[in-house]
Amino acid sequence: MPGAVSNSPRRVLRGDVLDFTADPGFNPPGESPGVRFRPDHLVLIEGERIAAVQPADQPLTPDWQIAEQLDHRGRLIMPGFIDTHVHCPQLDVIASYGTELLDWLNTYTFPAERRYVDESVADEGAERFLEALWAHGTTSAVIFATVHKTSAEALFRRGSEARMRLVTGKVLMDRHAPDGLRDDVAQAERDCVDLIQRWHGKDRQSYAVTVRFAPTSTSEQLVMAGQLVQHHHGVYMQTHVAENRDEVRWVAELFPDARSYLDVYDRDGLIGPRAVLAHGIWLDDNDRAVLRDHGAQIAHSPSSNLFLGSGLFDWRLAEQSGVNVSLASDVGGGTSLSMLRNMADAYKIQAMQGVRLSAWKALHTATAGAAQHLGLHDEIGRVEPGLMADLAVWDTAVGPVALHRNGLARDLHERLFAWITLGDERNLAATVVAGQPRFVRP
Structure with missing residues (x-):
């Protein structure tokens, strides 16, 4: 049981x-x-x-x-299995009907996440979430909490008790989000530093500087996040990039001086070998070169991309360009925590592009491959x-x-x-x- x-x-x-x-x-x-x-x-x-x-x-x-x-x-x-991109609070909204990414966030995700300010809700949610991962054969995960410090704290505490390899952190989000889900730069930095000092590198827990996505952080917050990555050895960085075409257009409007969506992160020092960027569907050759040169990875989220209608990720092109690719459920945009079901969806996405994904490639990517890209190959994956x-x-x-x-x-x-x-x-x-x-x- x-x-x-x-x-x-x-x-x-x-x-x-x-x-x-x-x-x-x-x-x-x-x-x-x-x-x-x-x-x-x-x-x-x-x-x-x-x-x-x-x-x-x-x-x-x-x-x-x-x-x-x-x-x-x-x-x-x-x-x-190693799930490299998944949202703890979004079990509350998995299988929600009928919208693309930006509407889906406002309609379903943000209201669910707002409840995690309550410590008891966060703790119960973390317990339920980790048990759900185990019940799907997942033993390590890179996890989004919420903007609330208590939500990350609950995951770290539950993960530590179980001696489970977790990578997580408090979400950074200081604009374009509803009341109860915005932080500010100074307090967010204090919260991150405190969590890093108390949890990073202890009991198989690792901290991830967690930028929700570029539109929900001001330039000042992105600079602060980059400084956290640069100044705290071994921390990860997780975020979303180029998931949806409307999102890409919005980022271009918000950051007109950036070369691309990915450049918004790169210019502030957020892209490195421990950067995990979900989706990456609408990147160009220059973006892929940046990811290659920094050793960063794309967390391919097939069931989420299909469910939200975001697009078809070109996995083979990414790897031919030297980009590391891992596999993720992205629940709740994704429809299942089962990595098997996500592998099956990944096969369909590649088949639509004339590529056949073998069982070997899929299983390797969710085990030894993910461990390698996360720098954890001497601990997990084999x-x-x-x-x-x-x-x-x-x-x-x-x-x-x-x-x-x-x-x-x-x-x-x-x-x-x-x-x-x-x-x-x-x-x-x-x-x-x-x-x-x-x-x-x-």
């Missing part, structure tokens, strides 16, 4: 282990490097970390024979000794249609592509965070 935790210091998971040692690229499935599939293996967990991965027919030493044994034979054991035991266990087929299709699969890729296409959180058997079970399917 969600939140279930055993105190056993050692666990042994048995199943088919899949992870990636390199980016498979946009190659045909049979020509993809880096796929590491280890059928019927044991994953030995000691405390928070993976101690060993070995064939199941290799005897355990006596000290491991008494460990808690979790038999998942026939199931897939993978690194937990099933290897020494890394954190952040894992998800999956049934690759649930229900009569999927089971029938699974039985007809000619090879592993065909089987896992069908899992991505037909699957969702109902396929999840268990989620482990820092060695502790956080979700077990009833």
Whole structure:
């Protein structure tokens, strides 16, 4: 059940282990490097970390024979998914009808976020949100809180208690937002510095300087945000960029001296190797060169882009231009926290542009690829000794249609592509965070 935790210091998971040692690229499935599939293996967990991965027919030493044994034979054991752009308070407005981005924010999102000024609402929301991530097989996330300091505080506190890798921060927003959702430059800076000092780098928590998007910050606030990024070692920066054509036009009106939407951030020192920019659909070649040169990443949010009608992200062009790309749910603009469903939507978006996204590429992007782009590859994203035991266990087929299709699969890729296409959180058997079970399917 969600939140279930055993105190056993050692666990042994048995199943088919899949992870990636390199980016498979946009190659045909049979020509993809880096796929590491280890059928019927044991994953030995000691405390928070993976101690060993070995064939199941290799005897355990006596000290491991008494460990808690979790038999998942026939199931897939993978690194937990990494969602690089998601909004905690927007569970309240997921699946809201009928508007594009800017109207959607005003009609649904901002009223929901205003409630998070209440500490009890923020705490309950953070608990509900993290448990929902675990129930979808996600073990790490880059998260938008709200403009209220208490909302970021609640996420940090809940994430710390669970020893979950979180990247989050208080949203910066000092204009073009309703009452109750605006801050001011001086107080926002004080709040950010306090949160950085108390949480960044502690208990697997990392701070992200969080600019909502360029229209909701004055030039003064953007300068302040850039100074925070430059002066506090190792902090991340997260924001939105070039999601919607009306939004791009608005940014051009608000910042007529900027070369582009991305330049609004770049000129104030916000773009660097720890910058995570959601969407990036309407960028040009110069923008992509800036992202490449700084090592920043685009958090591709496929279900959100389709649901809000924002546009079709050209993933292959971005990577050919040297831009790092990760995968995100963007709930609540996105319609599901399931990274499987977002992979399926990503496949459709690329197919409309003549590109075929393999299961290998999709799964790598949501695990080892995201870890690499976030600078966390020595902690998460693979099933290897020494890394954190952040894992998800999956049934690759649930229900009569999927089971029938699974039985007809000619090879592993065909089987896992069908899992991505037909699957969702109902396929999840268990989620482990820092060695502790956080979700077990009833």
